[in-house]
Every structure is written in structure tokens, then in C-alpha cells.
Amino acid sequence: MSLKNFVAPFYVWKRAFEKPLTNTKPLETRPGAAAYRGFHVNDIEKCIGCGSCEEICQNMSIDLVPVDGIETKDGDSGLRPRIDYGRCCWCALCIDICPTGSLNMTNEYTWLEEGDGDVDDKFIFTPGVDKKNWNNLELGYKRPVDYEILEYSKIKMTIMETAERSDSFIEMVKGYSKEEAEREADRCVACGICVATCPANMDIPEYIKAIREDDLNEAVRLLYKTNPFSNSCGRICTHRCEDACVLEHRGESISIRWLKRYIMDNVSSEEIKSSLADEFTKNGKKIAIIGAGPGGLSAAYYLAKLGYSVTVFEAKEKAGGMLRYGIPEYRLPYDELDKDINYILSLGVKIEYNIRIGKDKDFDDLYKHFDSIFFSIGLSKPYSMRVEGETLPGVISGLKFLDDVTMGIDPKIGKSVAVVGGGNVAMDAARTSKRFGADVTVVYRRRLEDMPADLEEIVEAQEENVEFVVKAIPTKIVENKGKLYFSWNNAKMVEQKDGGRPKPVAIEGDITTRTFDTIISAIGQAGDFSFLPKEIEEKLKFKWGKVITDKSRQTADSKIFAGGDVVNATADAISAIEDGHKAAIGIDRALRKI
Amino acid sequence: MFDLDRKKYPKIDDGKANFELYSHKYLKLWHGPQHPGVTGNMALELTVSGDEIIDLKTHVGYLHRGFEKLMERRRFIQCFPIVCRICVPEPDTNEYLFSAAIEELAGIEIPEKAIWIRTLNLEMTRLASYLMWVGGQAGALGLGAVGQWAIAHRDYVLDLFEEMTGARVYHMYMVPGGVRGDFPQGFVHRLEAVLQKCEKLIKDAKIVMLNNSVLQDRLVGLGIITPEMIDKFGIVGPNARGSGAKRDVRKDNPYLKYNELDFEIVTETDGDGFARLKVRFREMSQSISLIRQIVSKMPKTGKFHVKTPNPLHWKIPVGETYLKAESTRGEYGFYVATDGSGFPRKVTVRGPSYTHAVSLLEYLGVGVNIADIAGLMGSLHTYPPEIER
């Protein structure tokens, strides 16, 4: 043992003269680092209760609970996460996945409880709702920029090039390939917020799951459970589900509509038949349905499945209603619509074409011979523009125009066309005119953002070089040498005092006049109830031109049910389909008296 | 081949020594689980004659949580918070290995910057773990002061981790696809400051420990691992390097960015506790040098995470792989098998302590003085949670 080895340990004493490492007493409160994963906070206004945090938590430490003052509404489940700190491991996966970005962490880390009584109600709290001293802390773990574990951008849909599509009636949207669909389906967090927003309550997360698992037969079964028009809906649905999608909050929603289309595109009619395997026994009761549109045929499908003999009366020569006559072929090819209709017909549903009730056949006749009647006649009476000269020969209604195009009748439009209105019918009319080679101008009373048409329709119309004239109130149409002189009064938007949506008010004297060959009026339409006999029309109740029904779509006459655009306020295909489904259940209940 | 002279020891049947405890020649002693000299929570069942240990049995399982079972019912992303709990003082090795195994099976390539950050993280955790170990080893041999210094300095490294990853102990920083965040501003300067503090500490601790005659007397010749034993018992890491084996996963099977870094395998030839102490001291200094190299070579900008499939329904095709990394105790390995579902089929963790603390310690402990058994455990550097998982 050398002396050095003996002395060396005393080197420790050197430290006695150094500044101590110790934190001062009383212990200085050392806050956690700026990105410390401490206790949770939740912005409950931003949170929508989608439950992704609950889903990803490996400790089952998060519950979704109702919270006072938070209402369940479209796109918000009304639930909020409650965290059990007897389970949490502060891994912050819940924060990483939070699609709204409402859940975050603070750098607070001390929470003590005294251990008397039961521990069951301790260390459990709803962030953002319960008062905690860390609720207002700024620092703490937030999902770092550039770090996302979910995919927030859509898989791009292949759409025909503008130049190619603006004179073609071939379907412009190409649909997803298998790989694209699976990738898009993979983005879904399966929260189910969209289900309640869908009028038909389709099992959206489940069929997306079926796509992921490549089980399209199961997907078809899920689709037909609530919607026999999936093929058409997969193309033209107003997809309110996508607006409710959680991913919409920080990125782009899932293309639920295109995924539905992907399913239907990739199963043949035979596969649909075999995977649905609809079996039923006839129960001998007869139902009459007026109008072979989505509402009528959907009711027919579900009634047929319940064993009823269904006869559908259709005024036109083909079935499909507005899906066929209102929607141009480049959006919904007739073959695809026929695929839906043919499956319904294959269940034994009879359609009598070219029978207009009230004209070719009496309503009373049906009332006497059938056990129940469902009508879903749609809105067929165009609103008038109430301007001078609207009866001139070159002025036609949008519905008539689209009808003619569908039936192959030359709509006789000129080189320059004005379309009045901002709804989907107006867009369809404008873009269809474009495909006939016309220069199209859309004239609308309000601003672009006020247009009721789907955003993508407007965007696509713009891409196709449709001109938009907004804040223009039509005043008169004058004919001179085959030309129509269309005048409108430019307007300004005036905020309403009661908070209603801004109203266009004409600017005195600011009038523009342009010449057109054809003017298409598409400012809306109303139901035509002239087919109803007087006494029944008096019995049924109406409000704002719509029939009032109860939840099962039963009207004031217990034998008559109604649905579709003449009943619901949204007036789109998916609502009509849901009306048909509900009415079928309602009719079944009424007839079986349960 | 290298069995001890067992003449004075009792007969062994079926691997068990047969003691006549009532002969009063032997005494049974429990060293742990509740004993300050035991690292972590494990127990040694000692049979002593006088103060010499004549039989030793390791008891583990006090920290058994069944990780491998739990991972079978967790999604891939849900496993990464749980794997770091397998080794408390050095969690990042687990995180890295699990993430890398998943990336290999799923065919994901992570960005350059993420690779560098991971390398840095592994070296920092190596430093922290060694600091903790120095404290334990010194404490077990009666040098409390070094323990105070080392653990306090480890805390500075933990502060760095807290700033970088958001947590002190369980960082949960490396996820399949990269890492969870970039460096905060000015981090490199604070890192350098801590490194300088640690360098000073290592210098001081070396003087106090390596030149200490008491410590030398106790560690020299304690727990000698001969070169033949290395493969016989599957000894890895500093324990093997203390016996002259030039083996280091970082050099042998380079992972992350270790092939771009300049370092040599540290070896000593004595094979006893003191040699292992020297190996670990030199590796601490080496680790500091590696951290400096990494920081200087690291790209300043770039992505640190690549998007993985939706974690809620991420499925990985059938496959199996084994990945390893050099932890402070040696080769740490993850065997991951998948079966095409959204959950791992099997994850097996190969902790180096598995062999060091059970079969090796049971062998080396025989013949050791009771007072030195804590020092022997320390010099083998065992962490119980990675034995029983």
C-alpha cells in the first residue's frame, strides 16, 4: 500500500470548500421544463369528445363522461375525457393523437392526497371542467410542430382534367384504387362522430374498417343496412358526415363518400346479391308508393325485405327521380344508378312507369286498394323569378333543362347562357350547359360564400370557366331579335339587425344589362300536391310547403306516409333515403299494430 | 472445467447444495430484497459458514410485471411507453430497440436527424446510468461521498433529458418512426456545461476510488471472470471487457451512427472487480467524448419523425427479428415476432443482467466474504427489472 493510495481518499475533503450543489431550503419550487409532461388540461370548448384519447390510452385511464353545459350536437358528442391518475403513465399519446388539439399537458407535477377513507374517488378528474391550480399554466408538453401521428391530408382523388371534362358527359371523378382506398381508410380514427350526423345513420366507421380489412362483402352488408342507394350516394351524396369528421378540425376530413363509392365500384351485382342474401317471406299486404326516386325506392326496398308487395307509380318513363333527372351524367352515370335500382327491382318490387297519379290514376283508387301509401314525389314546381319577361321563349327552368338533357331531347340552348340561382341545380345546369359548348354565367343574389351549392361544385364550375356574377338581383328580361337582354340590379349586402344572414339590397340605379341566348332559372322549387284529392289535402298538414309527418314519417292520415324532399328540410338524396327507410319501418309497425 | 475446489462445501444434488442447517455449521442469511446493498429489488439467499459464503441462490421476480404478456395485448404504438419501464436507470435502450425492431419489421426508414438524436440519447443515458452505478458501487464499499456526487451529477443529466424529452426518468421519446420532438434552443450549450461538470466529477471520483487502498483491497481479486467463462456464461459488456474480451455491439454490429464515430473498445485484462471499475470509468469518459462528437456531427435541421400508419389500426406483416444495442451492462436485445395482427405476437427482452445476476452471480458469489457480496453485485452491474421483466 503506497502512501498515495492511503492519502487519496482524503481528496474528498476538497469538496467541503466548494459551493454546495444543494437546492436551497425551503425547497425552491423548480417548475418542470418547458415541454414537461405534467398534468393534463383540456380546452373543453375545442374538444368534441371523439374519444381518440380513450382509444389510444394503453392504461384504460380515460373515460368519456357527459359534462354539464355541454350539449350533444352534430360533430360534438357532448362527452369529455375524464382521466384517472391512478392509471395514467404520462406518455402523452393522448395529446399526440388529439385531433382537435384541445388536450394538452402542463408542467405542474405535484398532486397529493391524504389517505383516509376510500381512494376510489381520488386522483380522478375531468381536465378543463374540474378546477385545478394548473388549469392556467402556459408551459408544458404540447404536440411538437412537425410531429403528427395521424394523417391529416386526404388521399387525392383523380379527377378528369378541366379541359377534358368541360365538354364531356363521361364521369369526371375516377374513384380510388385499392391501395388509395386502404390508405384513406387507414386515416380514420373510428370515433363514430359522423354517424349521428349522417341522416341515414350509416355505420361509417364499420364500413371503413371493412375496407381496411379488405372485406368488401361485409362492407356491402353494412351499407345496405341503412342505404340501398350506396352506389349513387357514393357519388353525389352531400356528405354532411365529412363536415362532422374529427380530422376536419386540424386538417382534411376523411373522404367518406369516395370510400363508399370504392366499395360499390369494386363489387359486382352478383356479389351484392350473394353477400346480402336477402331472404323474406311474403306477408300478402300491399303497399303503394308514389314516385320512384331515392325516397320511394328506398321505402320499397325495405318494405320488400319485410315481405310486403310493393307497387311503385312513376310519372316518368324511368326510375330514379332526381338522381336521374336532376343530376347530370358526368356526376352520376345512369349505369351506376341502374345498378342500385336493379337490385331493388330484383327483390320483386314492381314499378308502373308513366303513371301520373291524379291524371292517369286516381289517388282514391290507391287509397282503396292498398294497405298503405307512401309518397315521395319530390319538388317539381320551379319557383318563379317574378321578373318581367320570364315567360319569354328563351327562358327555361333548370329542372326542365336537366330533364330534357337526361331524356336525350335537345335542350335548345344558345351560345351564351345565364343561369340564375346558386343552388346545386343551378350548378348542374351551368356545368351541363358548358358541356353543350355554351359560355355560361351564373347570376346570384348574394355572395359566393352564401351559395347553398356544395363547395366543390362551385370550385369545379369555376375550374370549368363558368363565370360568376354575384350580388345581382334580376330585374327584367327583354327580347330583341332572338337575343335576350337580361338586366340585373347590383346589390350590396346589409347586415340584419336581428342577427339573421345578410340580405342583398339593390343599389339604386346600378343596373347591368347583358345579352344572352338562353336564360336558365334555377332559384328553387316547390312540391306539387295537386294529385291529392281535396279532402285528403285538407287532412294533411303543411308548413312552408312541406308535409308534416311524425318520426315514422306518418302523416295526419294514418294510412298515408310521406318522405323525401316534400317532407325534410335538407332536401337531399340521403335524407330521402332515410325517410324511405323510416317510413318502411313505420308502415310495418302500423300494419302489424306494434 | 473451472469448477471451484468444492471439497469443503457440501454435496450438490440437482444443482442444489445439501446443507444440514441444524448441524450449526451453516447459517442461512437473506440478503435483500429489503437491503440497502442490493441494487433494485432482488434477494440473495446466502448460506454462510463463518463469514464466508458457501452457497448463493438468486431470487428474482420481485419486480415481475409480465411485460411480455402485457405487450401481447397492446397495439404497437402503445408498447413504447411500457418498454422503457423494463430498465429504470437506462430506459432509452429499450425504447430504441423496440422502435427499431418495429421499424425493421414494418419497413420504415427514419430520417437522418432522428438517427443522430437517438444516438445522442443513448450516449446520454449511458452516462446517466454509469453515474448511478458509480454511486452504487462506491456506496456498497463504504464511499458514501462519491455516491453523493455521482447521483447529484446524474440529476444534471436528467435535467437535460427533462428539457429534451419532457420527462426525467421515463423519457418515452423514441417512437416507431423517429423521435417525438426536436431540441430546444440552446440545448447544446447546456449539454456542454453538464459534460464539463461530469468530467470534473469523473476526475475526482477516479482519484478517490482508483487510488484508494481500501477499495483496492476489497475489489482486486473479487469476482474474477476468466476469459473461458465469458462464453460459458454468456457474459457481455464491461464484465467481459474487464477480462480482455474486445467485444462491444457498437463496434461489432454498428447500429445508428456508431460507425461514424471515433472510439475504441475499452478493455482491461485483470478480470476482477477492480478491472471492471476501471473499464467503466474509461467508458464514462468515452461516452462524454462521443456525446461531443455526435453534437458536432449532427445535422442542424431536418425532419425528426416520419409518419407511420394510423396507430389505432396499424398492422405489421408476419415476421421476426432480433435487434441489439450496447447498454451499460452489455448486449441488450429485443426479439420481436409479429403475426400480421395489430399486436406484437411476442416480445422477448434479453437483459444482460439475466446471466450476470443469476447464473454468474450464483457461481462467483461462492467463497466471497459476506461483506463483499454487495460490492460484487455492484461490480457486475445488475439491474433486476431486466431479469424478470
Added chain:
Amino acid sequence: MKTILNSVKNIEQIFGVLAKKIQRPDLIFITVEKKQVLSVLSHLRDIEEYTHLVMITAIDYLEQGKFQILYLLHNYKNNTDLGVKTFISREDAHMYSAHHLWGQVATYQRELHEMFGIDFPGSPRVNENFALEGWEGIPPMRRDFDTLRYSQETYNFRKGRATNDPKKYMKKNLHKE
């Protein structure tokens, strides 16, 4: 220097290999028959220089009624890993003990015996507890053992916790029938 492929080829020629998977250039898994395992391991250790046993582990393939046992070996000369796999029946789960080949094998076998119920006749202390104490019932790592259910039945969970599925909750609140 011998390469891993040479070693695998030698094993193929001498003992026969049922399946082979090259995962990485330095990691190959081979499957051999149960009765060949010990010979293959000795051969690899003594002749092919796979001197380091990395680990032994098992997987329960409940669907096929089999256990897979994996012996992972490492060669320090060329730094490669070779996994030797074999399948044994799940009903009659026993495997030949390899405790004479490496010092740590007995510990692994003790663990496998406890966690999977695979017997290794002749292995020292194989019947002793490893990580568990007083365990009754099926070995916990077996696939048919449900750890969550066991935990719910045996240990206390906090009372008063209940969660709602957003989808069902919204349906209930928004679409009252």
C-alpha cells in the same frame, strides 16, 4: 473466415433444415427438428464458432397447438446471429435440456418452465420458482391465459368508473325513437 451462410449450409447438409429465413445479412433464423436441436447447438458452438448463447425464448402458437422454442446464438468472429428454432407440441410440452452447453441455460429453462409450462427433464432446479411465487393455474405466458381478466378477478379496480362510446351516446341523444 466462415460466413453465416457457410454455417447454415453445413447445418443443412449435416442435420437438415426445415425452414430458413434470412432476416438481415447478419441474422438468420433456421428451423430444425426437435430431436436435432441439441446436436445442432453443439455443432454450432464447437465447430461453427457460435460460442455465445444470446437467449432462449418461446412463443405460444395456440392456433397450431405448438410452442416455438428459439435459441439465439452469436458468433464473435464474424459478428452474426443465428436463431435456431424448433416446434414442440403444446399438449406434451417438453424439450431436451441444454444446460450442459452453457451456464445460463438452466435459468432460461427454469423461466420457460414457469412461464410456459414447458418441461426440461434433467435441467437443474427446473421446478423451482423463478419470478412467481405461489402461482396456481395455467402458466401466465400461455396464450390462453387472459391477464386482464385474471387481474379483474383477483385485484381490486377503482369503483365508479364508466365510459361512454361517443357513437352510441350521440345516437341515444340525437336520434330518440
Added chain:
Amino acid sequence: MKEKKYDILPNSELKAEDRDLFCDARPVPVSKLNKYMEKLVNWARANSLWFLAFGTGCGAVEVRPLMTARFDAYRYGIAGRPTPRQSGIILIGGYASVKTLKRIIRSYEQMQNPKFVISLCSCSINGGMYFDSYNTINQIDKYIPVDVYITGCMPRPEAIIAGFNKLKDRIKAGNAEGANKYAENFDYYKANQKKIIKDWNMPDYNW
């Protein structure tokens, strides 16, 4: 003084020769001293918080920094002791596996009155991240009475010191009655413990 009659512990799991080694009297609650005496005693107790250095789970890793230079808990009268006989506090470091629970109970019972329990980490509150593990208990207070809980995974040294301070306050206020609770509800705790630990080869109470 008249000898007080205690119920006899069965100690039934012990071997006959070992049974003689252990006391078979049940634990009894300690009654309070008179008001001022009790206050004085509590003040003394509150300022010597000696805990058992038994790292039962991963939470124990943060106790180590607590005892070293930076946080230096000795300043607050907090000190680690190697044996239960000298300790007044047992720290539950998070999850407790069944095997460890047995040692925790034994250590706890060996501790002298007054004794307190501090539970660290979320695992001992409701299972934490091992809630579905077959080998870890979920709620420690079903097996021994807990005085102060600290949540976190794992709690930082500062939080642990805060927990000790809370315990201090409780002791000073005379509310830390965990040991008495254990004695009063002895059968309840024993029944819970025996349900979990299958090979109960230890005395029913271990003075």
C-alpha cells in the same frame, strides 16, 4: 396491573417449530396521550421521518436523488434506514408484485409504532400501467393503510418532499392514524392479503 386479554392469532401457516418464535398476540390500537403530551410527541414524530430503504418498485429510483446532495432530504429530518425496526415510514414505490407485497407486509408489521405509509406513483392508486398485469396488485390501500398518496409516473423528488411535508402536517394535526386503522381493521386487511398471497408461510402478525 391486570393483564389485558388479546385474541390469539392463529399463525396457522407456520410450521410448528417456527410458531414458537413469533408472538401470537394481535396488534392493538394505540390510544392517545393527554392533549399536550400528544402534541409534543407528534411534533417530535413529525420531525424525524425515517423511512425504510426498501425500493419496492420503480418509484424508488427517485428516492435516491432525494437523499443525495441536490435535494438533501436529511435537512428536513427525512432519512433512510436499512431496517424496519428503525423506520417509521414505508415508501411504496409504485406497483407491488405479489412477491414484493408479501415482503412489504412483513416489513410494515415489523416496524415500530408510530408508523406511516407513503404511496408513490399512480400504480399503487389504481394499478397504473400494470392494471392488467397478473402479478401486480392494483390498490395498495386494500392491503396496508396509506397515509399520503403522491401521484405521478414517477413523482419527482420535489413531489416526494411535498408528500413528506404533507405527512408531517398530518402527524402534527394528529390525523395520521394508519397504524391504528390497521390494528382496528386487522381482519379485513389480513383477509385481503391472504387472498392474494398464496403461499403464506409467515406469521399472521410479525412484531
